[in-house]
Amino acid sequence: MALKDFVPYGSDVSAGSYECADCGRKYSNRSKTSMPPCPNLDRLPHHRVSWRILSEQGDALSDPYPK
Numbered sequence: 069m070a071l072k073d074f075v076p077y078g079s080d081v082s083a084g085s086y087e088c089a090d091c092g093r094k095y096s097n098r099s100k101t102s103m104p105p106c107p108n109l110d111r112l113p114h115h116r117v118s119w120r121i122l123s124e125q126g127d128a129l130s131d132p133y134p135k
């Protein structure tokens with residue numbers, strides 16, 4: 069696992085699936101946009117404040133034709 073698999077809050081990212089690096093909450097980003105803070109940020113301690121990249125849409129079988 070490389071550090072580039074993590075993106076901090078507010079980063080511009082590709083559409084795909086992400087998981088909170090701190091609490092494990094899944095987040096599916098369907099449009100190319102910047103990542104929001106984790107919804108659990110106020111309730112749980114978050115030290116990494118970043119998302120782990122699970123998959124990017126360009127690699128998904130359901131989307132064989134990336135634009």
Ligand SMILES: [Zn+2]
Nearest residue numbers: 088091106108
């Ligand atoms: Zn979280």
